[in-house]
Amino acid sequence: MSAVPSTCPFCSCGCGFYLLTNNGQLVGVAPSETHPVSSGRLCARGWSAHEAALWGDRLRQPLLRQNGKPESVSWDEALDHIAGRLKALIDAGKPVGVLGSPRATNEENYLAGKLARAGLQTNNVDFSYHSICGPLFAGLEEVCGEHTPTTSLNDIASSQTILLIEGNLAETHPRAASSVMKAVEKGAHLVTIGYRITQMARLSSLHLQTTPGNEREAINGLLAAILDLRRQDRTSVAVRGEGYEALWRDVKSVKRTEELRQAAEWIARAERATFLLACTGGQGDQPQKDAAAFATLAAITGHLDRPGSGLLPLLARSNVRGACDMGVIPERLPGYDPLDDERARQRLQDLWGKKLPSDHGWGAENLLQSVSGLIVVADDPPSVVRMGRRAMAAMGRIEFLVVLDAFVTPTVRIAHAVLPIANFAETEGTLTNMEGRVQRLRTATNPPGEARIGWQVLAELCARFDVGNSYTSATDVLCEIAQAAPRYAGIEQRLSEGGWGGALLKDSDNAKFVVHPTGATGAAALAFAGRPHVLACDGAFDWGRDPLVLFSPTLSRDYQSERKFFPNGFVEMCERDVDALNLGGQRHVRLTSVHGDAVVPIRVRTDLKPGVLSVPYAFRDHVASVLGSDSVTAVNVEPP
């Protein structure tokens, strides 16, 4: 039995654990008391991390679709064929693109980005989850000048006040929830904002229950109450920043309840406060504005950059931060520098020895629908993006689809070329957690069959597009990353010195905050007489279709049974709403929105308030005709 220290591949908390192997085969996971993030604790996903690697439906050989059927070919044949087809598409003037992934390492993402920009000469590069978390980053950047967090997971536990935009933290980020619980145990005030009465809401001192997509009403209420405090008591309530007079004009008419005043007191008077922000739903640019308003709340109370205080965006998947930092976003280069930043462009052109394209690229959803050639690295876009099944249909129309993955996913099944790569337990490379902690994955076991290490495959593809470099290890790639992304400068040295727990990226000098008007509250006008209910898509990620969960016998049980018993999905509503419909034993309702209608099964929930319906992210396809491209919409509910 041997124990290999590695990093948990699920959420972006970045816990450390040991992968246990016996005769070269994974057999389990052991916690580590010395790891700075996890300190001996793991969530259910972490405890079963070895299972998907062991039980997963694995790719073992390169495959090319010939006469409609995937056939095994040699690596050289596959790579040559892929390069040839992509070059032909580019020569024919057809758009091509690359999707990176938060399930892939920094090294893989970096090379995916390099392949796209320097090799394929396109800025059509993104990762599918970016379509979900992008607005959150944009909102934070608007206010803070940066999209990155200003506090750490461990600091949460010593907060006196915690403000949480709830996206079911207990399930999405158990490690972060654990710190919140510890703080609450020590007497911290937890204020939750959300439309469900979740576990964290039940533990809170105060739950501000909103309607879906209208979290900003609560945030604006808090802003108003905090500005009231400042006006009453200039000396003891720190309210800082430029432009808050404009902010005051925006929020002064918001109704202040006693609850809002109380929460404002807790936030304003706390020495240390944490602001936790999940991706919110809503129409148009609402999620971005929610994030900006939330950051403003942290900024004007001085909690954005005070030691022990800060804001932490909650990202669902392990390497979202890394994928951003590696520049697998159309408008961002490695280092998260804007595409039109001349200095950054020059830096990369010098490093890569190629002129970089300047045309703006497509984001993930557009990319899926518009390119003729696509390389997908370790992801299954339809299970991630909001458009769900429609993305699968769009991908079916792509002329040449290449997938690099460890696992057989629906995307792999329709690909024209499949390259088998190692999974997290078999590869070497780094992940960057939500705090900016860069940590190593270490090889615990060998990839099956002919599968290769992901960065090696991408390096081979790069070489075929004349942007090769002779990397001999993942560390070589990391050294290049250190040159490409300034914040990663010296990272390989810091990693080897930092040991267990990796190295924290340094804070950027760009951090500054600007107080913007928050704009009127979002969805107040969403519901109206014709459609008095609101339907919300609940959550922002479906672990049940991620191969790391799907292939784990222990973790997939709940998800699979729910899909088995509700093949047509369901929407959740409160008992009062169900009673009012007089369904007479029916277990279905018809939902009608401005976009269209659907008949769906219902499930009664006790944590929703009347007028609110919710559909789990996993079942969004079943109400796609009702939701359209929104994540929240007004609906009329009637018996089918």
Add this chain to the structure above:
Amino acid sequence: MAFAIERQAITKWLQKLLESGEVIAPVRGPCGDILFSTIHSPEKVEWNFQNPLHPPKQFVLPQTDPIVKIKRNGERHEVAPTYDDTRRFLFNVRSCDAKGIAFLTRMYEMEPADASYLRRANNLTIISLACNIPCPLGFCVCTDSGPFLRDSYDVQLTDLGESYLVEVGSEKGETALSGVPNLFHPATEDEVSQRKRLEIEAKNHFEQETCHFASAMRRISTGRVQDALWEKMSDSCLECGGCNMVCPTCYCFSVKDLGRVGAWVRCRMWDSCQYAAFTLEASGHNPRAHRKERMKRRFFHKVSAQYYQRDGMVGCVGCGRCIKVCLGATNMPAVVGAIRKGKWNE
């Protein structure tokens, strides 16, 4: 009868054990954690250590345990059990863990006996190291499973400074001491009384670390724990299952076939009664769909008089691992305390 061995002679004994089988001992890993690992040389063994968070039960009940091989043969399937007959010595295991393995073995010996488990257990020699200083979060004194053992070991070592007192608790223990003439000598009266004094001193080290099982047992066995209390406590659980994974007495598992081409291996895997799908039935019905019901079940199994009568002890050896590993706050002493007081975090 008790023996003693000089401190320097331990290496020779370990060398002998290494020749006779696989030796597993607490070892300091590359990241500073102590883990139970196979050793290849005596100097790897840790002597001053806090009990590793990951328990040694994995050597009788691995987290992933192949139990049956299934092979397709034409129209038929060949099914053969797989046994692990490796002779193992579990060296420097703490008292609570030795007691935990004895608990597991009692459970797996019950009819129908589990041959796969028993083959491993029968090939395992437990050489425990009594705890002169109990670990900070342990409460083994409340569960009669430490800091020194009266049973459940093959060999029990006590650190006397210059020498170790060696108590033999079984035939396997006698065998482990054999074949190394002159290493062990009969313990002197002084050495025996020193061990007794150390045990008393160790017990005096316990301060706050108590777990009031008796009071909780009365309430839980007679259904006198309010539903509202379970509900409240269950909000402090994050369903990580860590308490089950590290618990020396948790033995529940599920099975899943690991497919290879034309052949499968049926594996037993650790499972957690705190996971929603643990009791999920094929019909879709779940008798313990709510977390509070699962929590109630866990603590009924651990603490009730009904199970105490069957097992002869509570389902806890007081190792304190669940306190460290719990992502929430529902560890054994906290829940037992809440049941006793009838309130949670108030």
